[in-house]
Amino acid sequence: MPLYMVLVLQYLGHCARDTCNFVLQMTKLWVEGFFETFTPSSSDKRLLRRFPVDVRTVNSLFEVEPTTITYATCLRPECSAIYAPSYDHRRKQMVWPQECGSQKFKGGKICKTILTKSAVANGVSVQVPIRPFVAQDFVAWQGAQLCRPGIIDAVKSYQAFCKERAKSGELYDIADGSVFREIRDAHGHAFLPAPDGELRLLYAASVDDFNPRMNKAAGKSVSTGSIVLVNLMLPPSLRYKAENMFLLGIIPHPQPRLEAINCFLDVLVDSLLRSYHCGTKYSQLPSYPKGVRVRSALATVITDLPGSKKVRCNAAISHRLHPCSYCKQPYDGLIDLDYTGWQSRTTDEQREAGRQWQNAQDNTARSIIFESTGVRCSALHRLPYWDAVRYVVVDPMHNLFLGLVQHHVRIILGVNQATVRRRPPTTAQVEHVQTVLASNPSQTRLQKVPIDALRVYCERIGIRSATDQGTWVGKKELVRSLLVSICYSLTLPAVTKNFSFLKSHSSATERQVVCHLMLRTFLTDMVITEFLKRSSLPICQHHWQ
Amino acid sequence: MPPAQLGEKGAGKLKADQWRSLIEFDLPISMLRLYFFDAQSGDEAHNRRRKTMLQSTFNLAMAVRWGTSHRTSDGHVSKYMHYMKLYLTSVKDMGFELKPNHHHALHLPDFLPRYGPVHGWWMYPFERVIGILQKMNTNNRLGMHVAFIRQATYVLIVQ
Numbered sequence A: 001m002p003l004y005m006v007l008v009l010q011y012l013g014h015c016a017r018d019t020c021n022f023v024l025q026m027t028k029l030w031v032e033g034f035f036e037t038f039t040p041s042s043s044d045k046r047l048l049r050r051f052p053v054d055v056r057t058v059n060s061l062f063e064v065e066p067t068t069i070t071y072a073t074c075l076r077p078e079c080s081a082i083y084a085p086s087y088d089h090r091r092k093q094m095v096w097p098q099e100c101g102s103q104k105f106k107g108g109k110i111c112k113t114i115l116t117k118s119a120v121a122n123g124v125s126v127q128v129p130i131r132p133f134v135a136q137d138f139v140a141w142q143g144a145q146l147c148r149p150g151i152i153d154a155v156k157s158y159q160a161f162c163k164e165r166a167k168s169g170e171l172y173d174i175a176d177g178s179v180f181r182e183i184r185d186a187h188g189h190a191f192l193p194a195p196d197g198e199l200r201l202l203y204a205a206s207v208d209d210f211n212p213r214m215n216k217a218a219g220k221s222v223s224t225g226s227i228v229l230v231n232l233m234l235p236p237s238l239r240y241k242a243e244n245m246f247l248l249g250i251i252p253h254p255q256p257r258l259e260a261i262n263c264f265l266d267v268l269v270d271s272l273l274r275s276y277h278c279g280t281k282y283s284q285l286p287s288y289p290k291g292v293r294v295r296s297a298l299a300t301v302i303t304d305l306p307g308s309k310k311v312r313c314n315a316a317i318s319h320r321l322h323p324c325s326y327c328k329q330p331y332d333g334l335i336d337l338d339y340t341g342w343q344s345r346t347t348d349e350q351r352e353a354g355r356q357w358q359n360a361q362d363n364t365a366r367s368i369i370f371e372s373t374g375v376r377c378s379a380l381h382r383l384p385y386w387d388a389v390r391y392v393v394v395d396p397m398h399n400l401f402l403g404l405v406q407h408h409v410r411i412i413l414g415v416n417q418a419t420v421r422r423r424p425p426t427t428a429q430v431e432h433v434q435t436v437l438a439s440n441p442s443q444t445r446l447q448k449v450p451i452d453a454l455r456v457y458c459e460r461i462g463i464r465s466a467t468d469q470g471t472w473v474g475k476k477e478l479v480r481s482l483l484v485s486i487c488y489s490l491t492l493p494a495v496t497k498n499f500s501f502l503k504s505h506s507s508a509t510e511r512q513v514v515c516h517l518m519l520r521t522f523l524t525d526m527v528i529t530e531f532l533k534r535s536s537l538p539i540c541q542h543h544w545q
Numbered sequence B: 001m002p003p004a005q006l007g008e009k010g011a012g013k014l015k016a017d018q019w020r021s022l023i024e025f026d027l028p029i030s031m032l033r034l035y036f037f038d039a040q041s042g043d044e045a046h047n048r049r050r051k052t053m054l055q056s057t058f059n060l061a062m063a064v065r066w067g068t069s070h071r072t073s074d075g076h077v078s079k080y081m082h083y084m085k086l087y088l089t090s091v092k093d094m095g096f097e098l099k100p101n102h103h104h105a106l107h108l109p110d111f112l113p114r115y116g117p118v119h120g121w122w123m124y125p126f127e128r129v130i131g132i133l134q135k136m137n138t139n140n141r142l143g144m145h146v147a148f149i150r151q152a153t154y155v156l157i158v159q
Helices: A002-011 A017-037 A042-050 A055-062 A138-147 A151-168 A258-277 A305-312 A331-335 A347-359 A363-373 A396-412 A427-438 A443-447 A451-461 A475-489 A492-498 A500-505 A510-520 A525-534 A538-544 B016-037 B044-067 B074-093 B100-105 B108-115 B124-135 B145-158
Strands: A068-073 A086-088 A093-095 A116-121 A124-129 A132-136 A198-210 A224-231 A246-251 A280-282 A292-303 A392-394
Touching (some): A017 A055, A093 A124, A132 A138, A132 A258, A138 A151, A138 A258, A138 A292, A151 A198, A198 A305, A224 B124, A246 A258, A258 A292, A292 A305, A305 A392, A331 B100, A347 A363, A392 B108, A396 B044, A396 B100, A443 A475, A451 A475, B016 B124, B074 B100
Parallel strands (some): A292 A392
Antiparallel strands (some): A086 A093, A116 A124, A198 A224
């Protein structure tokens, strides 16, 4: 009892190790005093001798130590390759590779980022990862969970209960959903129900970002990700208890960029693939004294909308052509409410696009595939039963409550509008916009100008800043219109005054000069394409290509 | 329960559960009282707009009710779509810009027959785990990931 009390103090009361050790030592003194009053037996003396005085001993007695593997992760967010350690028998320590050897393309540049740094452990100099990724072992955790009394019985009784309940025709839980009947095993048969002699489990994964500093520390915020699994075969009363949820690992800062998240998802996918194809034979479990083979599969991934884009490695929600991972509506088409006319995406298309993206030989080929499909390769595509479109859900909590209801209250009803209402821009701010435009700005420079001043300036020179329905035009659209307008208004003397290199092109037409100017100011493809559409000179296009 | 000073600076940021309680009870009842039972102003356009807002709020409340019910069926899906489509059409007609969340709200019912009622697959339990992880003491040293993951697992087990 006092030992459990110390554990609770340590993990739930956030007490430091010294405090916990103090409590243990005081408890031991109290027990000694108690035994001095009454004559202790030999077993009492043995208990006193073995009574722990360090909380680390208590940890090992209760066997709460998880089985973990510490991977070394590349520091570059766009690489984030992970490396498992190997055991050096001579030095009796775990060792990791010194440098990252990952290549984005076959035969391409090798990363070569340093992975480890020096540290001291038990008086010995060791090399430890600079950016470690500590992952819990899935098989060990699954075995520990199934060994706990009542878990396997709860799984079996709940499955029987759901089978009876299915006759009503209504769905009361995820176990009643069609996904439990859809997933196939490696031989093409239904994954559930499990055949005799096997136990088959379905899991749901969640990948979510959080700030471990709780936004309290001054300075830049840090974002780390967590990967958590729940066992869907348990009844809901047990499923979401903290002790039944599997924390695979915490993705270390900095957040992996784009497809680099696959390095961390690969750890999960490797465990699930092994469990799906081969299963894990546990030699003894409650209700299975002679052992049983356990197979697992992933039924769904539950994240918010930006998280689902990251996990799938799809285009962002603001992408012009592929904002939605479920249908092919472009961004401008999201206002269309006739959902019967939407063209759905299929898992075969997504997988094929991911495969082509993975096999592309350079960044340009990958960009072309991504722009046309909105898909990069995801680690989840390696699961043979995985439906790349339908198995990642739209989280109702974020979508309905934090999205629609919040928008309805704040924007439509205007509650709390007082804190978001802005003052109209001053004359000085609007004139500043004119100064910025006269300096031949790039798109990035214009994006930094406050939106209200931009709107007023646009209205002044005749660019529409609101649609026919009265909604505001976005900042990106406004900046684009402004850049295209200044290209037309520039005259040759004004340009040559600033760019002496253009004097060598004295025979070029005014628009050809403007084309050079646009290339120099690094305007986006979008602006240049629009300008070229309006201008009819073939020379412009030749120079642009 | 949503904060009493909703709308004022002191109310702060609302949690998802507070928004849920708002749309399930507080907002429809309060708006009904303010816009319908209380004396109406003489301005016709003002009254019409209030009525549209009230209808819109009720459409959203009904859609959320059908979508987040504890049991679901094909009937629930069609009711949800009916009310959500009414709500989104009214938002568009009132001249407000539709966001990506509005579009994805129409994809949401695809998951109801596949995964059952939303209580089995929404993020509330996972956000609770995130809450536990955020409260853990890192001593502002994020390199201590080994200690962090072990402590996180211990906390989940001991809890």
